[in-house]
Every structure is written in C-alpha cells, then in structure tokens.
Amino acid sequence: MKDKISKIFEKNTIRSKVIRFVFTLIIFFILSYFFNQYVTSSITKNFNEVFIINLELEELTKELDKLESSLEDYINTKDSDSFIEYSNSYSSIESKVRSLDKGLSFNISEQSRYNITQIINKYLETTDSVIELKRARNTEAYLLAFDEVKDISRLIKVHINDLNEYMIKINLEQYQKLSEGLVQFNSLFLIILIIILLLTGLFIYDFTKNILTPIETLSDHAKEISNGNYIIDSNMNSYFKEANILHSTFVEMAININIYIEELKEKSEVENKLAQIKIENLRVENQLKISELKALQSQINPHFLFNTLNAGVQLANLEDAERTAEFIYNLSRLFRYNIQSLEKEVSLKEELKNVKSYFHLMKVRFDDLLDFSIDIQSDNTDKIFMPPLILQPIIENAIIHGFKDKTETGVIRILVSEKYGEVSVVIEDNGIGIPENLVQQLNDNYFNKSESTTGHTTGIGLENVYSRLSNYFNNKNVLKIESEVNCFTKIYVYLGVKDEI
Amino acid sequence: MKKILLNKTRNIEIILIIVILVLFAYGVFRTVYLTVNSDDKSLLIPKYHVAFFHDDNDRYNFDFFKSEFIEEGKQNEIVADFYEVVSSESVEYAFKSAWMTNVDVILIKVSNIDELSEYIIESENREIKIVIIGNDLPESNRDTYIGVNKYQLGKNSIELIERSNVENKIVGVILGSEYGIKTGAYQNSYLNALQEFSNQNDDIWIAQVEYSAEKRAELIVQDWIINNKVNFIICTDVVDSVRVVNTLIDLNAISDVSVITNGKTDEIIEYIQKGTVHGSIFIDYEKGIKQAVKLVVDLSNSKRVSSYIPINIEIIDDSNIGEY
Numbered sequence: 001m002k003d004k005i006s007k008i009f010e011k012n013t014i015r016s017k018v019i020r021f022v023f024t025l026i027i028f029f030i031l032s033y034f035f036n037q038y039v040t041s042s043i044t045k046n047f048n049e050v051f052i053i054n055l056e057l058e059e060l061t062k063e064l065d066k067l068e069s070s071l072e073d074y075i076n077t078k079d080s081d082s083f084i085e086y087s088n089s090y091s092s093i094e095s096k097v098r099s100l101d102k103g104l105s106f107n108i109s110e111q112s113r114y115n116i117t118q119i120i121n122k123y124l125e126t127t128d129s130v131i132e133l134k135r136a137r138n139t140e141a142y143l144l145a146f147d148e149v150k151d152i153s154r155l156i157k158v159h160i161n162d163l164n165e166y167m168i169k170i171n172l173e174q175y176q177k178l179s180e181g182l183v184q185f186n187s188l189f190l191i192i193l194i195i196i197l198l199l200t201g202l203f204i205y206d207f208t209k210n211i212l213t214p215i216e217t218l219s220d221h222a223k224e225i226s227n228g229n230y231i232i233d234s235n236m237n238s239y240f241k242e243a244n245i246l247h248s249t250f251v252e253m254a255i256n257i258n259i260y261i262e263e264l265k266e267k268s269e270v271e272n273k274l275a276q277i278k279i280e281n282l283r284v285e286n287q288l289k290i291s292e293l294k295a296l297q298s299q300i301n302p303h304f305l306f307n308t309l310n311a312g313v314q315l316a317n318l319e320d321a322e323r324t325a326e327f328i329y330n331l332s333r334l335f336r337y338n339i340q341s342l343e344k345e346v347s348l349k350e351e352l353k354n355v356k357s358y359f360h361l362m363k364v365r366f367d368d369l370l371d372f373s374i375d376i377q378s379d380n381t382d383k384i385f386m387p388p389l390i391l392q393p394i395i396e397n398a399i400i401h402g403f404k405d406k407t408e409t410g411v412i413r414i415l416v417s418e419k420y421g422e423v424s425v426v427i428e429d430n431g432i433g434i435p436e437n438l439v440q441q442l443n444d445n446y447f448n449k450s451e452s453t454t455g456h457t458t459g460i461g462l463e464n465v466y467s468r469l470s471n472y473f474n475n476k477n478v479l480k481i482e483s484e485v486n487c488f489t490k491i492y493v494y495l496g497v498k499d500e501i
Numbered sequence: 502m503k504k505i506l507l508n509k510t511r512n513i514e515i516i517l518i519i520v521i522l523v524l525f526a527y528g529v530f531r532t533v534y535l536t537v538n539s540d541d542k543s544l545l546i547p548k549y550h551v552a553f554f555h556d557d558n559d560r561y562n563f564d565f566f567k568s569e570f571i572e573e574g575k576q577n578e579i580v581a582d583f584y585e586v587v588s589s590e591s592v593e594y595a596f597k598s599a600w601m602t603n604v605d606v607i608l609i610k611v612s613n614i615d616e617l618s619e620y621i622i623e624s625e626n627r628e629i630k631i632v633i634i635g636n637d638l639p640e641s642n643r644d645t646y647i648g649v650n651k652y653q654l655g656k657n658s659i660e661l662i663e664r665s666n667v668e669n670k671i672v673g674v675i676l677g678s679e680y681g682i683k684t685g686a687y688q689n690s691y692l693n694a695l696q697e698f699s700n701q702n703d704d705i706w707i708a709q710v711e712y713s714a715e716k717r718a719e720l721i722v723q724d725w726i727i728n729n730k731v732n733f734i735i736c737t738d739v740v741d742s743v744r745v746v747n748t749l750i751d752l753n754a755i756s757d758v759s760v761i762t763n764g765k766t767d768e769i770i771e772y773i774q775k776g777t778v779h780g781s782i783f784i785d786y787e788k789g790i791k792q793a794v795k796l797v798v799d800l801s802n803s804k805r806v807s808s809y810i811p812i813n814i815e816i817i818d819d820s821n822i823g824e825y
Binding site for chain 1: 516520527548575580582597602
C-alpha cells in the first residue's frame with residue numbers, strides 16, 4: 001500500500017503525471033463548487049440579515065404604535081384591558097430591544113440599532129412615568145409626559161426610518177458591488193478556464209510528445225536494427241522514467257546482439273581461414289605426391305626396356321634357351337608391372353604375382369644365397385585391392401639392407417593370411433634386423449627418405465609405401481615392423497577394406 | 502528559453518494548481534469579501550460615544566474632516582453619530598437624539614442656527630460636554646472651541662497678496678457659505694484683519710466683498726472681470742476657488758487676475774504649480790481632527806481642557822509647493 005502511494009507521487013513517471021494532472025482538475029472543480037457555495041451563502045446571509053433586521057424594526061414600530069395606542073386608551077379610560085395590552089406591548093418591545101441592542105459599535109448599522117434601543121429605553125421610561133402620573137391623578141404632568149412620549153416615538157421612527165434607509169442604501173450598494181464583482185469574477189473565471197485550457201493543451205502536447213518521441217525513436221532504432229545497423233544513439237533524455245528504461249534496455253539489447261554477431265563473424269572467419277589452410281595443405285600435399293610419383297616414374301624408361309625384353313624372350317625361344325627366355329619374361333613382367341601408374345589399383349593377387357617374378361629374377365642372380373617362399377592362406381587375393389608396388393620395395397629392402405653383410409642363405413618368407421575379413425601380408429626375413437630405436441621410429445612413421453630408397457629398383461622407399469597405403473585405405477595403421485638385430489625382421493602389411501571418402 | 506518553458510511544462514499541474522488557487526483567492530477577495538464585508542464589522546468595542554452635528558457648509562472640508570475623525574476615533578475607541586443640522590427642527594432632532602442615546606460629548610460644527618446656544622445650555626445641564634468647531638459660540642457656555650483664528654487668516658491672506666509682483670492690487674473677496682450674514686464677529690474678525698492689514702500697505706485695496714451664499718461665485722467673478730473691478734481675488738471656500746479659476750480660464754483672464762484660494766485639493770495644488778493660482782491658505786484639519794479626538798477623550802474622562810484650541814493655518818505658494 002505504502003509502495004503504491006509512493007509510486008503515485010514518484011517523479012517523472014507516466015502514472016504520477018496523469019494522477020497529478022487529474023488531481024489538479026479535481027481541485028479546480030472542487031474549488032469552483034465551494035466558491036459557488038461560498039458566494040451564494042455569503043450573499044444570502046448578508047441579505048437575510050438585512051431583511052431580518054428590517055422585519056424586526058417594522059415589528060418594533062408596530063409594537064410602539066400599539067403601546068402608544070394602548071397607553072392613550074389607558075389614560076383616557078383607565079381601562080384594565082388597555083393596561084394589559086400596554087403591558088404586553090411593553091414586554092414585547094423590551095424583548096425586541098434586547099435582541100436589537102448590540103451595544104456601542106463601529107459598525108454603522110449596529111450603532112444605529114444601539115441608538116434606537118437607547119431611545120426606546122427612554123421612551124419606555126417615559127411611558128412608565130405617564131402611567132404613574134395618571135395613577136397619581138396629576139393630569140397636567142401626565143399629559144406633558146404623554147406629549148413627550150409622542151415626541152420620542154416620532155424620534156424613534158425617524159431613527160428607524162434612517163436605519164432602514166441606510167440599510168437599503170448599503171444593501172443596494174453591496175448588491176451593486178456584488179453584481180460588479182460577479183461580472184468581474186465571471187471574467188476571471190473565463191480567464192481561469194482559458195488558462196486551464198491552454199495549460200491542458202500544453203500538458204497534452206508535452207505529455208504526448210514525451211510518450212511519442214521515445215516510441216518514435218525506438219521505432220527508428222528498430223528499423224535501423226532490421227537494416228543491420230546495431231549501433232544506435234544511446235542519448236535519449238525523456239521526461240518519463242519508463243521511456244528511459246525502455247530505451248536503455250533496447251540500446252543494451254542492440255549492443256548485446258551486435259556483440260554476439262561480431263563474435264559469430266570472427267568465429268566464421270577463423271573457421272574459413274582454417275578450412276582454406278586445410279585445402280591449401282591438401283592441394284600442396286597432392287601436388288607433392290603427383291610430382292613425387294612423376295619423378296619416380298621418370299627414373300624408369302619403361303617402354304624401350306619392355307619392348308627390348310620382349311624381343312629378348314622371342315630370341316631365347318628361337319634359340320631354345322628356355323631358362324633365358326623365362327628369365328627375360330619375368331624381367332619383362334616385372335618391368336611391365338613397374339611402369340604402370342602408381343595411382344592405379346591392383347589386386348593382391350597381381351601384387352603377389354609381381355613378387356614371384358621378382359623372386360625368380362633374384363633367384364637367378366643370387367642362386368642358393370637366397371630362399372624365397374610364399375604362403376597364401378586366403379582365397380580372396382583377387383578380391384583384395386591395393387596400390388601397386390607395395391610388397392616389392394619391402395622385399396628389396398630385405399635383400400639390400402637385411403642381407404648386406406650376411407654369409408649364410410637369406411630367407412624371405414611371405415605369409416598372406418585373412419582374419420575377420422582383413423588380410424595381412426607378413427614379409428619376414430632372417431637378415432641383420434633393425435635396431436630397436438629405428439624400429440620404434442619407423443613404427444612412428446618417421447622415415448629417412450634418402451636411406452630407404454637407396455638401391456631400390458623401383459626407387460620407392462618405405463615412406464612411399466606407407467604413404468600410398470595409408471592414403472589408399474585412409475588409415476594410418478597400415479604398416480607394422482617387428483625386428484630383432486641379427487635375427488629377423490617382420491613387416492606386416494595390413495590390407496583392410498578401403499574406406500570411401 | 503524553450504528548455505525553460507519545457508521544464509516548466511513538465512510541472513504543468515503545479516503551475517495549474519498555483520494559478521487556480523491564486524485566481525480563486527483573488528476572485529473570492531474581490532467578489533465577496535470586499536463587498537459583503539465592506540461594512541465595518543470590527544471586533545473593537547467603542548468606549549466613548551459622541552454626537553457630531555454639522556451643517557452643509559464647507560462640505561468639501563467637512564467630508565475630509567468626517568472620514569478622518571472616524572478613523573482617528575477608532576484608534577481612540579470613539580464612535581460618532583453624525584447629524585446634519587440645517588434647520589431648527591433638525592437641531593431639536595439632533596440634540597434630543599444625542600441626549601437620549603447618552604452621548605458623552607457633542608461636537609458642533611454648525612453656523613447660522615440661532616437655537617444652538619439654547620440646546621447647548623440644556624446639554625450642559627444634562628452633563629453632556631460640548632465642543633464647538635469652526636464658528637465659535639462663546640455665549641453658549643460650550644466647554645471648548647476648536648477653530649481657526651480668522652483674524653490670523655485675514656492677516657495671512659494679505660501677506661500672501663503682498664508677495665505678488667502685481668502693482669496696485671485691487672482685491673475682491675468672495676466669502677464662502679461659512680461666512681453668513683449672521684455670523685457677526687466671526688466674519689468681522691476676518692474682514693477686519695483684511696482691512697487692517699491692507700490699510701497698512703498702500704498698494705493693496707479691498708475693493709469688493711461678496712458672499713457666494715447669495716450669488717454664485719462664477720457670476721461674481723464674471724461681473725468683476727467684465728467691469729474690470731479687481732486684479733486680485735480671495736476665495737474662502739474650496740469649491741468656490743475651483744469655480745473661480747474655471748471661470749477665469751473661460752474668460753481668458755488668468756493672466757489678468759491673481760487668485761488666492763482656500764484648501765489643498767489636487768486641483769488647487771496643480772493650479773499653484775502651473776501658476777494659475779497665486780497661492781492657497783488652508784486650515785490644517787488633520788491636526789484639528791487629532792485635537793478634537795483628544796479633546797473628546799479628555800472631556801469624557803472629566804479632565805480639564807482649554808476653552809480654545811486653535812487649528813493651524815498653512816500657506817502654499819510657489820515657494821513651498823514642492824512640499825505638497
């Protein structure tokens with residue numbers, strides 16, 4: 001309740017403004033009403049007073065006549081009825097005198113009434129003396145006294161008459177002044193009304209302006225926000241608190257939206273930059289690979305060699321040199337296989353066939369110093385696809401590096417196995433092995449490019465093998481190396497199902 | 502300016518309340534209070550009751566005297582009943598009324614009524630104090646007399662004429678209504694003074710004496726101007742003074758005749774400032790009223806008072822007009 005009341009008188013709120021203004025108008029109407037009542041009652045009271053006095057004086061005059069008449073009757077007849085009548089009139093006049101007498105006064109009317117009552121008292125004294133003189137049978141004296149009574153009576157009437165005239169005159173003057181005053185007041189009232197109308201107009205103008213201006217400003221701001229301009233003028237000094245609160249909240253909201261949008265923009269820009277960097281990296285990587293492959297391919301002069309070798313096979317057959325023909329044939333196949341594009345896809349079976357050709361050639365070259373064996377425990381070698389020239393570089397590694405300082409027969413075994421739909425190829429040799437730290441390094445996919453490619457037929461090193469395999473299967477775990485120095489080296493090649501990107 | 506206006510309009514309701522209240526208060530005061538309460542309803546109760554008899558002579562001065570007496574009386578708790586006494590009947594009415602209303606003092610400013618002395622004696626018998634103002638009635642046994650020393654007045658008039666540069670001052674005197682034919686000594690002392698002091702100066706000659714009660718001042722002046730009878734006029738009455746000046750203006754004779762008036766009205770002051778009127782001799786009624794009021798209080802309290810209290814005479818001419 002207290003809060004409600006304090007809200008009404010709170011400054012600069014629409015509610016308080018409206019309440020105060022309505023309150024003012026109510027005050028005006030109440031004042032108008034009470035003023036009207038006051039004027040009416042004042043005039044009525046004043047005129048009533050005059051009329052009452054006038055009436056009293058008239059009654060007094062009648063009563064004086066009556067008294068005088070009864071006194072005259074009494075002195076003429078000494079009749080008891082006359083005396084009773086005289087006594088009644090006497091008492092009546094006395095009571096009237098008491099009500100009229102207000103004592104000495106600076107008020108002319110009251111002073112006149114005082115004078116009248118004083119003269120009446122004298123008059124009554126004289127009438128009493130008339131009665132006493134009559135009773136004393138002093139004829140001359142009572143007749144003289146009676147004449148005096150008449151004289152005083154005339155005097156009283158003149159005074160009453162003067163008072164009446166004075167009061168009528170005063171009343172008329174008052175009425176005239178009042179009429180003029182009322183005319184003036186009507187003009188004044190009209191001025192008040194005009195002032196109220198003007199101030200009401202001013203109030204309505206100011207009030208609507210104070211309400212509409214913030215709304216229009218907010219509307220403009222809303223338009224600006226809809227056009228993407230979130231920076232709006234925060235200066236709006238409205239008279240009303242509500243409007244200021246509404247505006248400041250709106251501005252705050254716009255600022256928050258703007259901040260949020262800026263953050264989104266920054267995030268989006270960062271993501272775009274990242275994506276671009278990624279694309280650029282991929283493109284560079286791709287170009288690097290292509291150029292690398294092209295470089296590798298350019299190291300071989302495949303067509304000439306291939307055609308020449310075919311001619312060699314035919315020559316060997318013509319001369320019945322079967323072993324030579326077979327050797328050149330295998331070499332030819334190896335070359336044929338080697339000159340194909342590295343981007344091409346081959347089956348495991350084809351890859352193993354190429355390995356066999358390679359083995360055959362190496363057997364001719366090293367005879368008993370090398371022993372090869374291939375154990376295929378999968379029927380799906382023709383269904384498993386992979387990049388070409390994966391196994392050959394690994395075998396070449398074993399021959400070049402594993403058996404480099406070895407005196408006994410180097411054994412290379414290839415085991416193809418299938419488990420849960422995944423085919424693994426294990427190339428095992430009994431070479432000098434790889435130091436443990438290097439094994440770890442290689443398993444962490446850190447390859448020393450220059451070393452790994454030296455001496456290779458294909459010019460393809462382990463890094464290239466790993467790179468192509470992992471790209472092809474989109475899998476990092478495609479190679480695994482196990483080795484023990486001077487004992488063995490096992491390289492696991494995992495050929496899973498190719499992940500489509 | 503606009504900002505101030507706007508700030509003010511922010512408090513329109515307060516301005517409205519103030520405007521409404523002020524205007525209503527003004528309206529109530531103007532319309533009702535001044536009108537309805539115009540009659541004196543003072544809470545003061547008078548202590549002394551006096552009757553004031555006056556005639557219709559010297560009306561202008563008396564109106565001033567009356568209003569000032571009422572105001573001064575209020576300060577001293579004196580209430581006065583005013584009776585206009587212009588005939589034997591009105592004298593009787595006034596005195597009987599005064600007797601029967603038990604007044605303490607009767608002030609009389611009446612001239613030319615023969616019965617006055619008789620009633621004054623009767624009043625004394627009834628132990629009512631009598632104060633005579635203006636025309637003295639020494640044979641009436643009045644308690645005291647407040648008035649002007651007419652001899653001095655006549656002397657001052659001649660002195661004022663002497664100050665004029667006009668040569669061969671032929672003076673016409675217009676006596677106002679207070680100088681009736683029957684005023685006797687009262688009138689004589691004034692005229693005697695005029696004659697006595699004019700005789701002492703060869704340059705001054707009282708050539709004409711007329712009564713405005715018998716003939717209008719305008720007609721007197723017209724006769725004097727047309728017949729070239731005077732070049733100086735003395736008026737003893739305020740109203741006559743104004744009439745004389747206006748007649749001189751109408752006759753285009755202002756530069757030919759110098760006028761000595763009586764009174765201190767705005768018109769007379771203006772005439773003196775313009776040089777239309779040579780000077781004015783007036784009775785200082787303000788002091789006289791205060792003396793009369795004090796006298797009433799003293800007489801009501803049975804104190805001894807002087808039998809003659811003179812009212813001061815003041816002279817206004819171009820030498821001291823700035824003071825008025």
